Amino acid sequence: SAVISQKPSRDICQRGTSLTIQCQVDSQVTMMFWYRQQPGQSLTLIATANQGSEATYESGFVIDKFPISRPNLTFSTLTVSNMSPEDSSIYLCSVVDSGRGTDTQYFGPGTRLTVL
């Protein structure tokens, strides 16, 4: 399975600032995703990070608030812009490993964000 790392692992930020989260995968993967998981809740997909083109955002999420980059097949960033306390959450990078013929998803360790 793919090994995924995220930086930072956690951060505490002030309202109105922005934070960029990095996701690095140890192998080339076709599909990368960014999820949010708020306390006590399940996973909410923010967007699909597309290599070489703009990310595809899910309903309720917009590029101005969550700009995403994916310069190659092993790396992506998610920026949480103009943060408010409601953005406090765990942000998870995820990849799909289709190598074994099934669409198995794997997750990074997450970035725990607290906005004051």
Added chain:
Amino acid sequence: RKEVEQDPGPFNVPEGATVAFNCTYSNSASQSFFWYRQDCRKEPKLLMSVYSSGNEDGRFTAQLNRASQYISLLIRDSKLSDSATYLCAVNPGTNAGKSTFGDGTTLTVKP
């Protein structure tokens, strides 16, 4: 109706008990099915894929019922270490990418 629904629990069982979780899905065209385990403050980790014929991995058995559109996870001889949240995931398959996740079922195994 949510695309993927799970009984949120919590399920509180004694060690050694057998416990079963169900997960229903609404998209009849779904192709791939998974169970994930998520420990507190950790990321979800794949527990097992669910195959049409059903599959077993040690104390864990997963089954798929396409006609009724649900998958199940059976845990036999529960251990304390099985305490976690179990998420089901459903994928349209064929390189469609992202799965849709249920909200999770919380299991607590007590001594």
